[in-house]
Amino acid sequence: MKGRKQKLKKGIFISLEGIEGTGKSTQARLLSEYLRKKGYDTVLTEEPGGTTISREIRRVLLSTKHDKMDYMAELLLYDAARIQHIKEKIAPALNKGEIVITDRFSDSTVAYQGYGRGISLKLIDSLDRIATGRMRPDLTILLDLDVEIGLMRNKKINKRDRLELEDIKFHKKVREGYLKLAAMEPGRIKLIKAPKGINEIHR
Numbered sequence: 001m002k003g004r005k006q007k008l009k010k011g012i013f014i015s016l017e018g019i020e021g022t023g024k025s026t027q028a029r030l031l032s033e034y035l036r037k038k039g040y041d042t043v044l045t046e047e048p049g050g051t052t053i054s055r056e057i058r059r060v061l062l063s064t065k066h067d068k069m070d071y072m073a074e075l076l077l078y079d080a081a082r083i084q085h086i087k088e089k090i091a092p093a094l095n096k097g098e099i100v101i102t103d104r105f106s107d108s109t110v111a112y113q114g115y116g117r118g119i120s121l122k123l124i125d126s127l128d129r130i131a132t133g134r135m136r137p138d139l140t141i142l143l144d145l146d147v148e149i150g151l152m153r154n155k156k157i158n159k160r161d162r163l164e165l166e167d168i169k170f171h172k173k174v175r176e177g178y179l180k181l182a183a184m185e186p187g188r189i190k191l192i193k194a195p196k197g198i199n200e201i202h203r
């Protein structure tokens, strides 16, 4: 049943985070479908991506051909894609009072390029200030799962990109990074243990 049209005074910005295969894309889709049915104008988007320019940057970032990519170049490309994503898509939707659900945002950069690659968290934070102007999601849902289970899920569907090809040790560092972020910002980041069924997590 379709709900009555709901109007918000202010947009709501929600991000989904977590390592590979935790169910971010699945849950982002389910959440946006749920909110749309409830009558809310909802934008479902993803990083890196969301706009034509950002999708082109995504292709460069995730191509398995690019095994020579420098970590700093990688970081700057993620930030470049994010700037374009906010400007063209996220900010305009929030200004119209819509709900924006993004599959990954700044926390991914802290987790992967910071905790995973070992780039200084201070530097990442300074660049984030430039890229986002300190725009933070109102709510971040962190899906947490054993690295092995997540990678196995994605292997089953033959999802292999440049980041997924990194070794288990890298993904474990990323997961630990995410858990540290959740401990530092418990008000914004809600942790959901993800070895459960898709519907249970959605509820």
Ligand SMILES: Nc1ncnc2c1ncn2[C@@H]1O[C@H](COP(=O)(O)OP(=O)(O)O)[C@@H](O)[C@H]1O
Pocket: 018, 019, 020, 021, 022, 023, 024, 025, 026, 027, 153, 154, 157, 194, 195, 196, 197, 198, 201
């Ligand atoms: N809770 C779950 N239990 C089992 N399999 C799941 C669950 N959530 C997602 N999956 C499956 O795992 C794979 C990866 O899910 P996806 O949502 O693409 O993860 P992510 O976007 O975090 O990489 C998909 O095949 C999806 O159907």
Ligand SMILES: [Mg+2]
Pocket: 024, 025, 026, 103
């Ligand atoms: Mg995904």
